[in-house]
Amino acid sequence: MPEHETTPAAPGAPRPPRHRVAPRARTYWLLSRATVLVVGWVLTLVPAALWEGGRTWLLVAAGALTVLLLPAVVLAPWLRYRTHRWEATGTAVYSRTGWLGREWRIAPLSRVQTVEAKRNLLHRALGLAAVSVTTGSAQGAVQIEGLQAEVAEDLVTQLTDAVARTQGDAT
Numbered sequence: 001m002p003e004h005e006t007t008p009a010a011p012g013a014p015r016p017p018r019h020r021v022a023p024r025a026r027t028y029w030l031l032s033r034a035t036v037l038v039v040g041w042v043l044t045l046v047p048a049a050l051w052e053g054g055r056t057w058l059l060v061a062a063g064a065l066t067v068l069l070l071p072a073v074v075l076a077p078w079l080r081y082r083t084h085r086w087e088a089t090g091t092a093v094y095s096r097t098g099w100l101g102r103e104w105r106i107a108p109l110s111r112v113q114t115v116e117a118k119r120n121l122l123h124r125a126l127g128l129a130a131v132s133v134t135t136g137s138a139q140g141a142v143q144i145e146g147l148q149a150e151v152a153e154d155l156v157t158q159l160t161d162a163v164a165r166t167q168g169d170a171t
Contacts (some may be wrong), residue, residue, distance in 0.1 A: 017087035017094040024126045025084070025146025029077035031122060037073055040065040086144040088159055093133045095142050105142040109166045111135040115159045117152045124149075131155050 041062055048058035079099035087094045093107045114134040123129055129152035133142040147155065 017085040017096055019086050021081065021084050021086070021144070021146030022128060022148040022151070023081070024128055024148075026077040026081045028122055028126050028128055028146060029080055030073060033069065033073045033076060037065065037069045040069065081146075084146065086147075088155060088162075090162060093142050093144075093159065095144050097143075097145075105139075107133050107135050107137075107142045109159070109163050111137070112159065112163045112166075115156050115163065117149075117156045119149065119152075129153070131159075133159065 044058045044062040044065065048055045048062065051058070076099065080097075083096070083099045083102070085094075085096045091109055093109070093112070095105045097103050097105075112133055112135055114132075116132050116134075118130045118132060119128070127149050129147050129149045130143060130145040131147060131152050133144075135141070144152075144155075
């Protein structure tokens with residue numbers, strides 16, 4: 001079952017969504033960011049080993065990649081886990097993401113057009129999924145990443161049923 005956030009919201013401020021993502025989301029974010037770093041190293045260090053004329057610049061590029069991406073590999077998964085929240089109520093779907101900048105997304109059920117669960121190879125290996133709730137908004141879908149696969153399936157079923165019961169649209 002998802003963990004609940006216990007910090008109360010300031011008076012007049014919207015309260016944070018209640019549920020945390022799955023703890024394994026940290027591993028997912030770490031592995032996906034580490035993959036980007038390793039690919040960057042391969043794309044710079046292999047040519048540096050083979051091409052003497054560009055070696056200096058390629059090694060500088062590899063160093064820059066390391067300086068820029070290593071903090072994202074080491075820190076970001078834990079910071080994202082602390083800040084990412086989600087909730088589905090009888091009237092809307094909420095998500096809060098971001099650790100440097102925060103983004104709150106709210107989709108009224110009366111505006112929902114599609115609900116889908118997504119599971120890439122790494123998601124499947126870790127027993128995770130992402131849920132996407134699409135509305136007619138130009139801002140895009142509400143994304144909830146890092147859910148346990150069973151929670152995601154239940155959420156998709158719950159939202160699909162709730163949307164079917166919702167009358168009218170919120171326009």
